Amino acid sequence: MARDGRGVTRSAAMKPAPLEYLVARTADEALALLERFEGDARLLAGGQSLVPLLSMRLLRPKAVVDIGRIPGLDRVAVDGGAVTVGALARYSALEASATVRERLPLLARAVPFVGDRQIRNRGTLGGALSHADPAGEMALCAVTLGARLRAAGPAGGREIEAEDFFRGPYTTALEATEMLVEAVFPDGAGTLAVFAEHARRHGDFAVVSVAAAAEPGEGDTWQRVRIGLGAVADRPVFARRASALLAGTRLEPEAVREAAQLCLAEADPVSDVRASAAYRRHLIPIYVERALGELRSRRAGARAGERG
Numbered sequence: 001m002a003r004d005g006r007g008v009t010r011s012a013a014m015k016p017a018p019l020e021y022l023v024a025r026t027a028d029e030a031l032a033l034l035e036r037f038e039g040d041a042r043l044l045a046g047g048q049s050l051v052p053l054l055s056m057r058l059l060r061p062k063a064v065v066d067i068g069r070i071p072g073l074d075r076v077a078v079d080g081g082a083v084t085v086g087a088l089a090r091y092s093a094l095e096a097s098a099t100v101r102e103r104l105p106l107l108a109r110a111v112p113f114v115g116d117r118q119i120r121n122r123g124t125l126g127g128a129l130s131h132a133d134p135a136g137e138m139a140l141c142a143v144t145l146g147a148r149l150r151a152a153g154p155a156g157g158r159e160i161e162a163e164d165f166f167r168g169p170y171t172t173a174l175e176a177t178e179m180l181v182e183a184v185f186p187d188g189a190g191t192l193a194v195f196a197e198h199a200r201r202h203g204d205f206a207v208v209s210v211a212a213a214a215e216p217g218e219g220d221t222w223q224r225v226r227i228g229l230g231a232v233a234d235r236p237v238f239a240r241r242a243s244a245l246l247a248g249t250r251l252e253p254e255a256v257r258e259a260a261q262l263c264l265a266e267a268d269p270v271s272d273v274r275a276s277a278a279y280r281r282h283l284i285p286i287y288v289e290r291a292l293g294e295l296r297s298r299r300a301g302a303r304a305g306e307r308g
Contacts, residue, residue: 016054020063026070027152030179033065035154039176043067045088045127048119073126073181076100083185087126095120104185106145106193106213110137113195115203126180129165132172135206135231137195139166143236144211144228147185153178166235191215191224192298196291198283200274206231207275208283210263212291216299220250227259227288232267232280239263242288256292260285 024030034041041063044050053059067073073088076099083103085094091111094100101108114120114128114137128138129149142149142162149160154177162183165173174180197209209230217223225246227239242259249255269280 015057017057017060019054019061021066022063023066024070027067027073027179027181030065030067030070031152031154031177033063034177034179037061037063041065043130043179046090046123047127048115048123049127049131049133067179074124075182078103078187079184081187083187084182085125085185086182087124087129087180089125091120091123091125092117094125103187103189104141104145105188105191106195106211107138107141107185109193109195110141110211113137113197113199113203113206113209119203125183129183130172130174130180132166132168132170132235133205134166134169134233134235135209136236137197137206137209137230140209140211140228140230140236141195142183142185143238144213144226145185145188146226146238147183149180150182150184151178152181157181159184162236163238168234188213192295192302194291194294194298196287196294197230198287205274208232208280208287210284210287210291212288212295214246214295217248221248222251222295223247227263227291229263229267229284229288232269232284234268234270237266239266239288241266246292251292251296256289257285259292260288263288 022033024033040061042050042061044064044066045068073086075086076089076097077084091114095111125138128136129142147162149162149165151158151174153175160173167173191213193213195211198207211228214222214225225243227243229237229239242262245259246255264284267284269277271277
């Protein structure tokens with residue numbers, strides 16, 4: 001390998017195509033490197049998605065910029081009615097965070113579905129969002145909860161609504177010289193959440209996933225209902241009509257069945273090596289009804305615990 005003062009140039013004997021490996025110590029340094037390579041560089045955080053793509057030579061950038069050592073980009077903080085999660089926050093840190101469990105219960109319930117323990121120890125929230133896998137759990141949570149994603153670039157910072165951030169399979173609204181720095185979620189304290197997923201085996205890519213979050217209202221009613229669908233379109237889907245239908249209801253069986261059919265109408269699944277489009281369409285209402293039933297059960301269980 002040929003070395004210089006800024007990084008390492010890999011030889012052609014390595015699995016990836018020849019590239020330059022550089023370490024950024026600050027966000028500004030990372031952005032300068034992206035600009036230097038005119039967008040033909042990739043950011044490396046946990047590497048759980050990027051490294052396999054490089055190894056298979058599906059990506060052939062001129063350089064990889066390692067941002068994993070940048071301080072402060074892994075914070076989880078409550079800021080005036082919102083929870084800010086840094087792009088370098090690892091799955092394992094989210095899993096262990098009391099703030100995430102209390103204020104972002106949907107995220108807490110989704111993380112265990114991501115890969116295995118080794119992947120969760122290395123993978124990052126920002127890496128998952130930037131990878132934009134239509135079956136990705138973190139992308140689905142961001143869309144379902146209405147997160148705002150903050151990017152930094154040569155022209156400064158900007159915020160992108162999660163629904164607008166994902167443009168298609170593995171495609172985002174980020175410019176080639178921008179980097180995702182944090183995600184801002186509405187504070188979900190007091191919210192109940194369920195994440196349901198069907199996969200060939202635990203940790204595999206989802207065939208269908210459903211995210212549901214809602215706040216208990218007066219009596220047995222529910223408010224601020226939000227339902228999201230994953231792996232059933234070219235990007236995560238916020239089931240807007242189904243969510244609106246259920247607001248103010250008691251999640252009665254009739255309302256839940258109607259919402260499940262509205263979810264089905266908002267999906268556009270495709271066939272791939274994991275499942276056919278027809279099978280996904282079969283599963284969508286089943287998993288929507290299952291998730292909403294579990295949501296109702298969680299509320300009943302919480303009440304029983306209070307009485308006990």
